[in-house]
Amino acid sequence: MTETSSGAVLVLGGARSGKSAFAEGLVTASGLLRHYIATGRAFDEEMRERIAHHRKDRGDGWVTHEEPLALAARINEMARPDRAVLVDCLTLWVTNLMLEERDMVAEFSGLLDAIKTAPGRLILVSNEVGLGIVPDNRMARDFRDHAGRLHQKVAALVPEVYFLAAGLPLKMKG
Amino acid sequence: MTETSSGAVLVLGGARSGKSAFAEGLVTASGLLRHYIATGRAFDEEMRERIAHHRKDRGDGWVTHEEPLALAARINEMARPDRAVLVDCLTLWVTNLMLEERDMVAEFSGLLDAIKTAPGRLILVSNEVGLGIVPDNRMARDFRDHAGRLHQKVAALVPEVYFLAAGLPLKMKG
Amino acid sequence: MTETSSGAVLVLGGARSGKSAFAEGLVTASGLLRHYIATGRAFDEEMRERIAHHRKDRGDGWVTHEEPLALAARINEMARPDRAVLVDCLTLWVTNLMLEERDMVAEFSGLLDAIKTAPGRLILVSNEVGLGIVPDNRMARDFRDHAGRLHQKVAALVPEVYFLAAGLPLKMKG
Numbered sequence: 001m002t003e004t005s006s007g008a009v010l011v012l013g014g015a016r017s018g019k020s021a022f023a024e025g026l027v028t029a030s031g032l033l034r035h036y037i038a039t040g041r042a043f044d045e046e047m048r049e050r051i052a053h054h055r056k057d058r059g060d061g062w063v064t065h066e067e068p069l070a071l072a073a074r075i076n077e078m079a080r081p082d083r084a085v086l087v088d089c090l091t092l093w094v095t096n097l098m099l100e101e102r103d104m105v106a107e108f109s110g111l112l113d114a115i116k117t118a119p120g121r122l123i124l125v126s127n128e129v130g131l132g133i134v135p136d137n138r139m140a141r142d143f144r145d146h147a148g149r150l151h152q153k154v155a156a157l158v159p160e161v162y163f164l165a166a167g168l169p170l171k172m173k174g
Numbered sequence: 175m176t177e178t179s180s181g182a183v184l185v186l187g188g189a190r191s192g193k194s195a196f197a198e199g200l201v202t203a204s205g206l207l208r209h210y211i212a213t214g215r216a217f218d219e220e221m222r223e224r225i226a227h228h229r230k231d232r233g234d235g236w237v238t239h240e241e242p243l244a245l246a247a248r249i250n251e252m253a254r255p256d257r258a259v260l261v262d263c264l265t266l267w268v269t270n271l272m273l274e275e276r277d278m279v280a281e282f283s284g285l286l287d288a289i290k291t292a293p294g295r296l297i298l299v300s301n302e303v304g305l306g307i308v309p310d311n312r313m314a315r316d317f318r319d320h321a322g323r324l325h326q327k328v329a330a331l332v333p334e335v336y337f338l339a340a341g342l343p344l345k346m347k348g
Numbered sequence: 349m350t351e352t353s354s355g356a357v358l359v360l361g362g363a364r365s366g367k368s369a370f371a372e373g374l375v376t377a378s379g380l381l382r383h384y385i386a387t388g389r390a391f392d393e394e395m396r397e398r399i400a401h402h403r404k405d406r407g408d409g410w411v412t413h414e415e416p417l418a419l420a421a422r423i424n425e426m427a428r429p430d431r432a433v434l435v436d437c438l439t440l441w442v443t444n445l446m447l448e449e450r451d452m453v454a455e456f457s458g459l460l461d462a463i464k465t466a467p468g469r470l471i472l473v474s475n476e477v478g479l480g481i482v483p484d485n486r487m488a489r490d491f492r493d494h495a496g497r498l499h500q501k502v503a504a505l506v507p508e509v510y511f512l513a514a515g516l517p518l519k520m521k522g
Binding site for chain 1: 361362364394476477480481483493513516518
């Protein structure tokens, strides 16, 4: 937890808080080659619309990868000193892991290792989901717990953390 | 989005975060005539109680207007150089627009124009609603999306933005 | 509301935001004797697991008290100049009061008096729950209102307030 990754950033925020646009701005500002890892899966029309909408917002000049599960391996594969890799988002990855009943401890540990060793810039976007009323169902509570624990681990590791609200970044670390 | 309104403020926060009291304090501190635009509609007893409670908290010296839908027109009508106009709140206005199936793009655009040209002080209160678990129903998800997009647009336009928690303001911009 | 308690701190945050660990760090850093007041009641297996998990995280060197309801009296009894007392958490206490249909105004007033007069260090942990979609049921809405009002009162009283996200503290006051 004391080791610090050099080029990684965590961008946290609520729904429609502007976190993806802010993260894309960090990538563009880096001047590096732009790679995008989408963790969401298009199960239904609404999700397809949201993904298409995000892709349109990003514009040209991006190489897009879809990776719902093997995120650590994909980061290891994609990260290069001349690339900025944007992962959008960790919470959808957690959802996918839960649906597949993966071992969260092992998965999180693998991701942290990938973050530690990634060259270039690595921008991780995630949703803060723990600031509402306790959800009625156990799965949603477990999801909040997993997401929150992952955010703590990633935030302890990376040198820069932002919290977004209304499109405005608040620097929490760095 | 680069044009900046001179006297407008966005006050964001959660339920019972003290955002209305903080916004009222901004109005009082301005020394201007106090106008209040309430966007909420009293559908039921609970809502009537909440509105009466807010009105009692404000005390005397306010002129209160009720405007559930035509917010831009009402701001255009009420704003004067010698007045501070408090709008409470944008999220209830978004709810009303959705229930009436209005064109959100046109409505938001109209509001942004009204904010840009309003003389005097204009204080806009809104609820941050995007930091909990993704809601089960589509309408609640759409509401979160509309509210979040509106917050981003307003925050980009106005020179001052605050985020309230436990009655304490955090300056996000300005 | 203008009187200020000398050694009290409010630690607010979402689920799994790291607020308990941060609060425990404040206690340890004080060098005082460590006392812990747990307000949660173990109704079911999940809650028992969560409580056991918290206790294990704290480690040795703590005296633990369980107090679901008479929190003010317990603080009056436990607080000493050579002790740091951690209350985890106010929101579970509010839940317990609601289930027992207690008079919230009187209970909150009693707690505020206990905070004002407590010698030593007093660290109060609480969940921010007002930043999601408005809940469907009245009891959850009332809970949000009670919790939010209590947070405002406590935050106005104590000299230090932190908001935690992803394990990172944001100083709101002090």
